Amino acid sequence: MVIADLAGRARTAARALAVATRAEKDAALLAMADALEARTAEILAANVLDVAAAASADSTGQYLDRLTLTSARVTSMANGLRQVASLADPIGEVIRDNTMANGLKIRQVRVPFGVVGMIYEARPNVTVDAAGITLKSGSAVLLRGSSSASKSNAILVEVMRAALATTSLPADVVQLVPSEDHATVKDLLTARGLVDLVIPRGGASLIRRVVEESTVPVIETGVGNCHVYVDEFADLEKAVAIVVNSKVHRPSVCNAAETLLVHEKIASAFLPRITSELIASGVTIHGDAAFLACDSHVVAAEADDWDIEYGALEIAARVVSSLDEAVEHIRTHGTQHTEAIVTESAVTAQRFVATLDSAAIMINASTRFTDGEEFGFGAEIGISTQKLHARGPMGLTEMTSTTWIVSGEGQIRG
Amino acid sequence: MVIADLAGRARTAARALAVATRAEKDAALLAMADALEARTAEILAANVLDVAAAASADSTGQYLDRLTLTSARVTSMANGLRQVASLADPIGEVIRDNTMANGLKIRQVRVPFGVVGMIYEARPNVTVDAAGITLKSGSAVLLRGSSSASKSNAILVEVMRAALATTSLPADVVQLVPSEDHATVKDLLTARGLVDLVIPRGGASLIRRVVEESTVPVIETGVGNCHVYVDEFADLEKAVAIVVNSKVHRPSVCNAAETLLVHEKIASAFLPRITSELIASGVTIHGDAAFLACDSHVVAAEADDWDIEYGALEIAARVVSSLDEAVEHIRTHGTQHTEAIVTESAVTAQRFVATLDSAAIMINASTRFTDGEEFGFGAEIGISTQKLHARGPMGLTEMTSTTWIVSGEGQIRG
Numbered sequence: 060m061v062i063a064d065l066a067g068r069a070r071t072a073a074r075a076l077a078v079a080t081r082a083e084k085d086a087a088l089l090a091m092a093d094a095l096e097a098r099t100a101e102i103l104a105a106n107v108l109d110v111a112a113a114a115s116a117d118s119t120g121q122y123l124d125r126l127t128l129t130s131a132r133v134t135s136m137a138n139g140l141r142q143v144a145s146l147a148d149p150i151g152e153v154i155r156d157n158t159m160a161n162g163l164k165i166r167q168v169r170v171p172f173g174v175v176g177m178i179y180e181a182r183p184n185v186t187v188d189a190a191g192i193t194l195k196s197g198s199a200v201l202l203r204g205s206s207s208a209s210k211s212n213a214i215l216v217e218v219m220r221a222a223l224a225t226t227s228l229p230a231d232v233v234q235l236v237p238s239e240d241h242a243t244v245k246d247l248l249t250a251r252g253l254v255d256l257v258i259p260r261g262g263a264s265l266i267r268r269v270v271e272e273s274t275v276p277v278i279e280t281g282v283g284n285c286h287v288y289v290d291e292f293a294d295l296e297k298a299v300a301i302v303v304n305s306k307v308h309r310p311s312v313c314n315a316a317e318t319l320l321v322h323e324k325i326a327s328a329f330l331p332r333i334t335s336e337l338i339a340s341g342v343t344i345h346g347d348a349a350f351l352a353c354d355s356h357v358v359a360a361e362a363d364d365w366d367i368e369y370g371a372l373e374i375a376a377r378v379v380s381s382l383d384e385a386v387e388h389i390r391t392h393g394t395q396h397t398e399a400i401v402t403e404s405a406v407t408a409q410r411f412v413a414t415l416d417s418a419a420i421m422i423n424a425s426t427r428f429t430d431g432e433e434f435g436f437g438a439e440i441g442i443s444t445q446k447l448h449a450r451g452p453m454g455l456t457e458m459t460s461t462t463w464i465v466s467g468e469g470q471i472r473g
Numbered sequence: 474m475v476i477a478d479l480a481g482r483a484r485t486a487a488r489a490l491a492v493a494t495r496a497e498k499d500a501a502l503l504a505m506a507d508a509l510e511a512r513t514a515e516i517l518a519a520n521v522l523d524v525a526a527a528a529s530a531d532s533t534g535q536y537l538d539r540l541t542l543t544s545a546r547v548t549s550m551a552n553g554l555r556q557v558a559s560l561a562d563p564i565g566e567v568i569r570d571n572t573m574a575n576g577l578k579i580r581q582v583r584v585p586f587g588v589v590g591m592i593y594e595a596r597p598n599v600t601v602d603a604a605g606i607t608l609k610s611g612s613a614v615l616l617r618g619s620s621s622a623s624k625s626n627a628i629l630v631e632v633m634r635a636a637l638a639t640t641s642l643p644a645d646v647v648q649l650v651p652s653e654d655h656a657t658v659k660d661l662l663t664a665r666g667l668v669d670l671v672i673p674r675g676g677a678s679l680i681r682r683v684v685e686e687s688t689v690p691v692i693e694t695g696v697g698n699c700h701v702y703v704d705e706f707a708d709l710e711k712a713v714a715i716v717v718n719s720k721v722h723r724p725s726v727c728n729a730a731e732t733l734l735v736h737e738k739i740a741s742a743f744l745p746r747i748t749s750e751l752i753a754s755g756v757t758i759h760g761d762a763a764f765l766a767c768d769s770h771v772v773a774a775e776a777d778d779w780d781i782e783y784g785a786l787e788i789a790a791r792v793v794s795s796l797d798e799a800v801e802h803i804r805t806h807g808t809q810h811t812e813a814i815v816t817e818s819a820v821t822a823q824r825f826v827a828t829l830d831s832a833a834i835m836i837n838a839s840t841r842f843t844d845g846e847e848f849g850f851g852a853e854i855g856i857s858t859q860k861l862h863a864r865g866p867m868g869l870t871e872m873t874s875t876t877w878i879v880s881g882e883g884q885i886r887g
Binding site for chain 2: 165172251274296301304467471
């Protein structure tokens with residue numbers, strides 16, 4: 060099985076990487092960055108073939124945009140690696156440190172996961188981002204990208220491995236899993252004991268498949284049906300800016316807002332303003348009766364509009380009679396990614412926080428801030444929407460495990 | 474489906490529990506403790522029926538011992554709940570707190586998981602321990618014990634729920650899943666979205682089944698093929714005490730040692746001593762040629778002895794030529810639970826720590842110290858052997874998730 064072979068080599072490489080110094084890891088990251096820029100022409104030449112094949116397969120413009128590399132995007136990926144090199148090394152950090160009554164010294168220390176599998180869609184930048192973050196966090200990575208990006212991923216991994224070969228780290232800390240064979244996804248998901256963690260990055264159907272089929276531990280990422288609730292005590296200026304930014308700033312990403320909920324007490328003042336602002340920004344509003352009454356461009360919301368992650372310039376919108384109704388709506392239809400409240404009432408904001416159960420809650424801020432960069436992590440491998448291990452943006456710290464080191468002088472249990 | 478109904482009620486109860494104060498939770502725990510003691514006679518009467526049925530089914534003495542409750546054991550369970558009440562409330566703890574350059578205040582706060590499923594074998598004490606720890610950590614629990622403990626578990630849960638009914642917390646924070654129907658395990662494991670976490674406690678086959686069938690996130694616990702390595706630089710007095718304690722103190726538990734590795738340079742001095750000590754303690758040694766030569770009571774190790782978790786007074790034992798050979802043996806045969814080294818060399822100890830990949834490493838201490846009580850947690854729901862979320866003993870802190878709360882004044886992303 061190809062995965063067993065790749066994972067075995069990854070394990071060997073991971074053992075060397077686990078004891079590498081920060082300087083060795085940073086040197087490797089910088090070498091990878093330089094190599095990507097130096098070999099931009101080869102990378103773009105391979106990418107053109109992927110893009111052409113996707114275009115002839117009638118892919119959407121958004122899909123093609125994500126797949127396409129440019130010279131600027133290659134530089135951006137290289138700079139991402141340099142940024143990771145500049146971050147502190149999470150490995151070896153002492154998290155807890157106690158001396159017990161019996162003299163035992165107990166330390167909890169951050170250690171690498173070991174071998175991490177990434178399964179993702181047609182975004183070649185994930186190939187480089189994931190390689191950088193896993194390397195710095197001390198784990199070897201098995202990269203299983205989409206077959207439609209196979210030529211791009213192949214050259215990116217080849218360039219990074221060639222750069223690694225000039226350093227003290229083994230090239231096998233970064234390996235590509237063949238995407239021509241669909242079975243490699245299943246093999247990766249069931250490589251229990253060979254792979255320590257699998258992270259899927261992509262749409263809801265990919266995440267669901269990974270969760271259902273995997274026997275390897277998984278961190279789910281990124282499905283976001285995010286809500287903005289405009290409370291009766293909202294500052295309407297802030298509310299307009301936050302709703303528009305949450306929806307329009309980058310509609311294709313998981314922290315973009317998909318549903319707008321407005322308290323009925325401010326509906327008459329707020330709905331005409333936000334409706335015209337959203338429409339002026341090119342947003343299609345799927346509204347309830349109150350929104351429909353505002354503007355002829357509003358379309359009637361269907362039942363399933365409340366559950367859709369549009370990923371586009373569309374938003375579902377309705378009026379609610381209370382904070383509690385807003386909370387119930389979010390609990391029923393949300394994906395527990397990010398919800399925002401706009402309110403000047405600290406009491407209401409506190410109640411919103413206490414009664415929801417999402418990875419991130421924004422009080423008077425755009426949903427778009429749920430992001431590793433915005434949280435100061437410096438790099439992000441994805442946004443976890445599960446409650447286990449890491450919740451919200453995952454940076455270097457979240458990409459580690461821990462171990463307990465207990466030092467004694469011959470202690471035994473009585 | 475019975476699980477959907479139970480989980481729905483658990484979710485409702487969990488929402489009330491999530492906003493309960495520490496005082497409310499502690500009062501409930503104390504009421505449960507008092508009720509268990511007050512109704513000891515009923516509990517023992519039910520337990521007698523389970524034990525009689527198991528005895529007539531030819532269960533082992535160890536199995537019957539785990540299943541059997543006594544007045545003292547009921548008091549011990551009640552005192553366990555009182556101990557949990559005395560511990561700090563993990564919920565609401567601020568883990569990280571930063572103000573970003575744009576003025577956003579970002580806090581990471583500890584929150585409950587929500588609904589936790591426990592799947593375990595015929596140990597009625599787990600019913601009470603798990604109920605107490607999940608309640609204090611803010612989650613509702615669905616308890617799926619073994620059918621052979623069904624009468625004991627039924628009365629324990631009935632007593633705890635009756636006590637809860639006298640408090641401000643809903644009784645549905647503690648619910649028993651019927652064990653007569655085997656399908657309830659599968660239903661619990663696939664109750665995705667209804668159950669936030671499943672924790673199996675039991676032997677290797679239970680853990681494996683849970684991992685393979687579950688689509689709900691799992692924390693694996695407790696399979697321990699633990700090793701003691703006696704280094705060439707060992708203090709032999711300490712080594713004898715640590716090996717014997719690690720094996721003999723409580724052989725049925727997961728942190729008991731199952732394999733002894735001895736450096737060849739001290740074999741001639743150490744093997745006769747440890748062999749006679751272990752045999753005097755009633756331990757069957759499955760040894761290599763060097764151990765076989767020490768004593769006629771040593772039996773020859775078979776290939777699979779290195780992989781067995783005996784859970785009894787048996788140990789596999791061999792001589793190794795180096796630290797590296799010991800590490801390779803542990804990496805090949807171990808379960809990454811706990812390994813101990815006995816050595817006076819700090820350099821060797823450090824190398825042992827750096828090259829292994831286990832939940833806990835003991836330096837000159839018994840493997841038996843991998844334990845929530847011994848680590849100062851005050852209570853323990855199990856010992857995680859996975860790298861995700863929690864590794865090693867899991868106390869109240871490990872039984873929580875986190876959320877991000879971001880407070881702004883209208884910030885949007887530019």
